[in-house]
Amino acid sequence: MVSASEASRILMETSDNTDNSDDTKHHEEKQTKQKKFQTQVRQLVETKDDMGNPFKEDTSDLYTLDTKVVMSPEVIMSVKTAESIGNAQYESMIVERLSNNMKGFYETAKKNLLPPFRTGSRKKEAEASKVKSMKSDIQLFPRMYISCHMRDGDLGTFFEHENHAWPLSI
Structure with missing residues (x-):
C-alpha cells in the first residue's frame, strides 16, 4: 500500500511535468486543417458546378x-432491394444461429450475387487479351514454321509443342 x-x-x-500549453484546440481546428478543408470544399463546389447538380435532375x-x-x-433493382435482402438475411441468421441453433454460429453466410455497377468490363478485357494473344500467335507461327523448315528441322517435333498461354480447347 502506498x-x-x-x-x-x-x-x-x-x-x-504536465504541459501547460495554451493550445487547447482540437487537432482539426488548427489553421492548416481548416485551410485544407476549405480547399476541398471549394473543389467540390467547382466540380458540382461543372457537372451539374445531381439532385436537380428530373429522371428516375x-x-x-x-x-x-x-x-x-x-x-x-438490386439497389432498390439490397436493404430488404440484407434485413431478411439478418433475421434468418438470428433465427437459425442464435434462437434455434440450426446452424453453427461461425458458419459462413451465403454470398449475395447482386450485379455490380460496372458489369462486363472484366470479361471484355479478358476477351480482348485473348484476341491480342491470338493475333500475335498468327504472326509468330509462320515465322517459326519457316525457320524450322529453313534449318532442316524435324517438322514432326515442331507440332508437338504448344505456344499458347492457356491450354487448347478439346
Whole structure:
C-alpha cells in the first residue's frame, strides 16, 4: 500500500511535468486543417458546378455522377432491394444461429450475387487479351514454321509443342 507521503510526492512530480500549453484546440481546428478543408470544399463546389447538380435532375434513372452512364435495370433493382435482402438475411441468421441453433454460429453466410455497377468490363478485357494473344500467335507461327523448315528441322517435333498461354480447347 502506498503511504500518504509517497502519494503526495508522486502527485507533485506528475503535476510539475504536465504541459501547460495554451493550445487547447482540437487537432482539426488548427489553421492548416481548416485551410485544407476549405480547399476541398471549394473543389467540390467547382466540380458540382461543372457537372451539374445531381439532385436537380428530373429522371428516375440511376446513373454515375462522373460519367452520367445510366445503369442497367438489373442494377437498379438490386439497389432498390439490397436493404430488404440484407434485413431478411439478418433475421434468418438470428433465427437459425442464435434462437434455434440450426446452424453453427461461425458458419459462413451465403454470398449475395447482386450485379455490380460496372458489369462486363472484366470479361471484355479478358476477351480482348485473348484476341491480342491470338493475333500475335498468327504472326509468330509462320515465322517459326519457316525457320524450322529453313534449318532442316524435324517438322514432326515442331507440332508437338504448344505456344499458347492457356491450354487448347478439346
